[in-house]
Amino acid sequence: MQFKDIVGQNDLKKSLVETVRNGRISHAQLFLGKGVNGKFALAVAYAQYINCPDKTEFDSCGICSSCVKYHAMSHPDLFFSFPVNKSSKSSGASDSGEGGVSRSASSKDLVSTMFYKDWLNYLNATSYYPELQSWYKKISIENKQGIINVEEARRIVRDVSFKPVEAPYKVLIIWQPEKMNMSSANVLLKFFEEPPANTIIIMVADEKDQLLKTIQSRFQIISVPKISDFxxxxxxxxxxxxxxxxxxxxxxxxxxxDLQKAEHILGEGEQMKEHFLLFQSWMRMCYKKGSLEEIKTFVEKVSRIGRENQKHFLNYSLRLVRQSLLLNYGHPSLNKLTHYESEWLTKFSPFIHINNGVQLTQKFEQAIFEVGRNASASVLFMKLSLDLSVLLKIPQ
Ligand SMILES: [Zn+2]
Incomplete structure (x- = not known):
């Protein structure tokens, strides 16, 4: 990870570079800031910069042996710690976990190195912009909390106590130190008080107040602001x-x-527009009682989008049917509609009214239920199209 690969944060990049060039690298730093703002990527880029022998005044070189190993996350002097827990899906850790966590491993024996392969895949997939919920999803523990337990704390002390193998500095990056419990915090506090020589510890956190005061006081705080709108x-x-x-x-x-939120909104926006256009053409076709050929073409198209997408599409359709009823009966919630939805619904909503609204709603609810139970998509959408053709013609 090089500074140039990180979104914005130019002032902070500059001041981090200066600490290295002026020889004022603090041995315990807390990169602190809310949300997915690049604080983790900055910590890795900073560590890579510190250890790069060919650094420029802006960035690490990206091609020396140290940078190549950092890039592959295989540098022998680079260590990570992050919250984990037992997967709720299988009886071990995550399915693809490199450690092959034994089925009898209990939560208290789990250490983050057992999840290292997942961790690397996850970092690559998120471009080093990790976020807690999606990490939990990656290791299938969505409904549990990850923790940094005392076994993990002991593991860190063991692994990081040796001299650097080849770099000037060993670097330990602890992501989400808020997830330490009292026992692991106590083990690590001793370690932070007397860290081994040539070792830099960087903690990357959202909330300072969830850390013990005694730990906070050992670390120099590097505030990482939100990414600027620009x-x-x-x-x-x-x-x-x-x-x-x-x-x-x-x-x-x-x-x-927050980069993740922004991308989430953009991703959802695209799919929503697609669903809107599909719903629009579907309703037009049903209302004018399109030919069987036309309906077949629609059914084939929607059969190909996959079950999850079909479910989303049907839920989206149901939402527009309900919004149409609200528009007709004096409870418009236009702020919940996009501009293109409200524009079209003002024309479409008169066709959904007291004489067919309940039945239409039930048809969509039934279809959503059936899709969830793996009904044949082509049969389901064909039948639903024919039902809608009849219902939309019922006069108000
Ligand atoms: Zn380099």
Missing amino acids: DLYDYLKVKYEGTPKTQIKNAVALSNG
């Missing part, structure tokens, strides 16, 4: 080339400098 927009407009600029601006405004 930098976020600049990054997203390249990554989402082709997406309307207003949509990107909207995502930036709603995300509060």
Whole structure:
């Protein structure tokens, strides 16, 4: 990870570089900031910069042996710790876990190195912008909390106590130190008080107050601000080339400098527009009692989008049917509709009224239920299309 690969944060990059160039590298630093703002990526880029023998005044070189090993996350002097827990899906750790956690391993024996392969895949997939819930999903513990337990704390002390193998500095990066419990915090506190020589410890956290005061006081705080709107927009407009600029601006405004939130909004936005267009053409076809050929073409199209997408599409359709009823009966909630939805629904909603509204709602609810039970999509959408053709013709 090089500084140039990180979205925005130019002032902070500059001041981190200066600490290295002035020989004022603190041996215990806490990168602190809310949300997915790049604080973890900055910690890794900083560590890589410190150890790169060919660094420039802006960045690590990216091609020396140290940088190559950092890039592959295989440097013998680079260590990570992060919260884990037992998977709720299988009886061990995550299925693809490199450690092959034994089925009898209990939560208290788990250490993060058992999940290292998942961790690397996850970091690559998120471009080093990790976020707790999606990490939990990756290791299938969504409904549990990850922890940094006392066994993990002992593991850190053991692994990091040796001299650096080849780099000037060993670096330990602890992601989400808030997830330490009291026993692990106590073990690590002793370690932080007397760290081995040539070792840099970087903790990457959202909330300082969840850490013991005695731990906080050992660390120099590096505040990582949210990504500026300008930098976020600049990054997203390249990554989402082709997406309307207003949509990107909207995502930036709603995300509060959080990269993951912004991308989530953009991703959802695209799918929503697709579903809207599909629903629109479907309703037109049903209302004018399209030919069987036309209906077949629609059914084939929707059969190909996959079950999860079909479920989303049906839920989306149901939402528009309900919003139409609300529009007709004096409870418009236009703020819950996008501009294109409200524009079209004002024309479409008169066709959904007191004489067919309940039946239409039930038909969609039934279809959602059946899709969930693996009914044949082509049969289901064919039948639903024919039902809708009849129901939409019922006069108000
Ligand atoms: Zn280098």
